[in-house]
Amino acid sequence: MRIAIFRKPTFTDTTISFTSNHLIQHKYAAVRYLYNRLESYNLQQREYQQELNVIHNTLHNNSFPIKPHKPPTPNPDKQITTHTTQKWASFTYIGKETSHITNIFKRTVLRITSRTAYTLANLLTHKDRAHDKYSLLGVYKLNCPDCHKTYVGQTGRLLSTRYKEHKTAWRNHNTTSNFAQRLIEEAQSSDPMNKIMKIVHCYKKGAHLNTIEKFHTHTESAKNFHLNDPQTILPNAIFDTLIKTDQPTIKPYNCPTPSPRL
Numbered sequence: 686m687r688i689a690i691f692r693k694p695t696f697t698d699t700t701i702s703f704t705s706n707h708l709i710q711h712k713y714a715a716v717r718y719l720y721n722r723l724e725s726y727n728l729q730q731r732e733y734q735q736e737l738n739v740i741h742n743t744l745h746n747n748s749f750p751i752k753p754h755k756p757p758t759p760n761p762d763k764q765i766t767t768h769t770t771q772k773w774a775s776f777t778y779i780g781k782e783t784s785h786i787t788n789i790f791k792r793t794v795l796r797i798t799s800r801t802a803y804t805l806a807n808l809l810t811h812k813d814r815a816h817d818k819y820s821l822l823g824v825y826k827l828n829c830p831d832c833h834k835t836y837v838g839q840t841g842r843l844l845s846t847r848y849k850e851h852k853t854a855w856r857n858h859n860t861t862s863n864f865a866q867r868l869i870e871e872a873q874s875s876d877p878m879n880k881i882m883k884i885v886h887c888y889k890k891g892a893h894l895n896t897i898e899k900f901h902t903h904t905e906s907a908k909n910f911h912l913n914d915p916q917t918i919l920p921n922a923i924f925d926t927l928i929k930t931d932q933p934t935i936k937p938y939n940c941p942t943p944s945p946r947l
Contacts, residue, residue: 689732690722690739698743703750706780708799716740716749775800785926819845819878823887824898826905827851827864829912830876835905836864836912839898841890848878863912900924 700715701707719740728736744751771794776783778799787797820843827836827848840847854865855875868875875881886897903924905911911918 687732688726688728690726690728690736692739698739698746700743700747703748706778708778709784712749716744719743770794771796773798777802782927786923789922789926817845818884818887819843819848819882821884821887822890824885824894824901826883826885826901827881827912828883829864829867829871829873830881831871831873832867834867834910834912836867837885837898837902837905839890839894841894844882844884845878848882863914867912900927904928 824839851862854862860866906918
């Protein structure tokens with residue numbers, strides 16, 4: 686009796702593409718499954734070679750590097766010999782940068798899992814678009830019109846309202862705003878909002894927005910090109926890791942496009 690692996694006529698050799706934005710562990714998990722099935726069945730030489738050719742075709746059609754053997758199974762990290770309960774943290778996977786961050790926690794009690802921002806709920810939920818991008822809330826940058834240094838801030842109110850507060854502080858010579866203080870000290874003028882304010886990320890007030898603000902403040906500080914209070918900028922190994930990567934770390938967030946008025 687000869688044993689072979691049956692596939693339906695509707696079979697498509699589609700798996701997670703090697704060039705897709707997925708964890709490398711997820712990509713190789715599907716490939717490892719094919720090789721494990723090949724080795725676990727008692728196939729004769731002809732059927733074995735036929736199945737191996739199918740696997741190689743599948744790898745080729747999904748942009749995988751074809752290797753003569755299955756990818757090695759990653760060795761689990763050595764268990765930490767302490768009685769401390771392991772904690773789990775979830776990271777939104779955005780690319781290789783996420784792997785750089787999670788590697789920092791490899792030898793700690795903190796275990797890392799990944800999630801995606803593109804869930805079915807998010808893709809199927811209809812969101813009303815704002816008429817004006819400055820009527821949203823989030824992280825923003827204010828660029829000095831003369832020296833081009835940047836102030837990074839966030840607001841839980843309208844971005845336009847926050848800009849008016851900075852401008853009012855400048856007019857009244859109030860130094861509660863670092864950006865206004867810079868304009869006053871250098872006797873500089875203030876340009877319109879659409880020339881000075883750049884929207885970095887639109888999101889509701891909370892821990893996520895705090896992290897985005899700290900990251901962009903840290904980035905401008907690393908370039909020594911910021912107007913924020915230096916005492917509020919603390920060392921951060923994760924931000925330093927992101928800044929040192931060759932590829933862009935956080936993709937610019939496009940705020941909702943204003944809907945055309947009827």
